[in-house]
Amino acid sequence: MKNAGLLDGLIQALRRLPGVGPKSAQRYAYHLLQHDREGARHLSEALAGALAGLRRCQRCNTFSDQAICETCASTRRDPSLLCVVETPSDQLMVEQTLAFQGLYYVLMGRLSPLDGVGPREIGLEQLLARASDGVVTEVILATNFTQEGEATAHYLGELLRARGLAVTRLARGVPMGSELEYVDASTIAQAMRDRR
C-alpha cells in the first residue's frame, strides 16, 4: 500500500467529509475506483462545478447559482412574512408542508458560543438588514427546538422586536400521530401551557 500515493490522497480527501473516519473513507474510495468510476468522475465535476458556480443569495443567504435565488425572486410569495431557518434542509422541510407562502432567511448555522459561532458568524447583520427592508412585518423564527436553536431564536427575537417587527416562533407541542404515553414530559408540559 505504501506506493499508492494517489489512493492515500483520495482516502485522506474523503475523510474531510463530516463524520467520515478512516474505514468509511477507504470503503468510499475502493467503491468509487472499482465499481463506480463514472460516479467518481461525476462527483469530482459536481464538486468543482458547485465551488465555481454556487454563491449566496443576496436576500436569503442560501446557496444559489444566481445573485437572487428563485424563491426570493418569485412574485407569487408574500414578502411581508420572513421565515428564519438554520439550514437549506430546514427550508426544504418547511416548503414541503405547503403551509408557508412567505420568504426565507437561511442562517446557515446557529449561535453556538462554545464552538466559536457568534452573531457575526451567522450573518446577523445581514438578517437584520433583510428584515428591516420596510416590507417585512412578521418574522417567524423556525430554528430547531434544540438548546442552541432555542438560544438563537431567543437572541434573534430580542433584536428583531427592538426594531418594531412582529416576531413569532413555530408552535411547540405534541407531534401529530403520537401517543401521549411515549411523548417526553417537557413536550407535554409545553403543550399544556400553550393549550388552545
Place this chain on the structure above:
Amino acid sequence: MKNAGLLDGLIQALRRLPGVGPKSAQRYAYHLLQHDREGARHLSEALAGALAGLRRCQRCNTFSDQAICETCASTRRDPSLLCVVETPSDQLMVEQTLAFQGLYYVLMGRLSPLDGVGPREIGLEQLLARASDGVVTEVILATNFTQEGEATAHYLGELLRARGLAVTRLARGVPMGSELEYVDASTIAQAMRDRR
C-alpha cells in the same frame, strides 16, 4: 431550493457513495460548501487524479500508480509465498502484523454468485497465472471468515491444489485477549478441532 441546480447535482453525486442516503449527502454538501471549500477542492482534485493515475498492479491486482506496485517490486520479500486477500484494506491489516514477508494477490472482491460475482469477476484467471509463475510454492488464503470469504477460499483452494501448489488458510480460533465465556460456540468448536 428549486433553483439550486448545482447544489442538487452535488447532493446527487454524493449519494453515489456506498451507504450514503439523501440526508447524509445533504450534510456532506452543506459542510463542504460552507465550512470546507478547501476540502471540497481537494476532494475534487483527488478524485480526478486517482481516476487518471491509478491502475492495477500487473502482479497483485491492487490499485497502484505504477505498472508493478512497490510491494511486488520489492526485492526484500519472499516470492515463494503468495497471500490472497479480498481487498487492499485486508492487505494493509496483514502488513501491519509484520508476520508476513511474502507477496500478495488482491482479489478486489469475493465470490458472491447471488450478486453476480463469479470466478471471472474476481479475476480468477489472473490469480491462477500469477500463482503458477514457478516461483510461488505456497498460497495462503486470507479471505474473510464470512460465508462468502470461506466459499471463495474453498473454491480457490481446489483450483490451486490441482496445480500442485501448497495451499494454506489462516488459522481459525479464539481471538487474542478474549474470554471463552463471550466467544461464540462455533469458534470454540473450531479452536477445539484445531488444537495444538
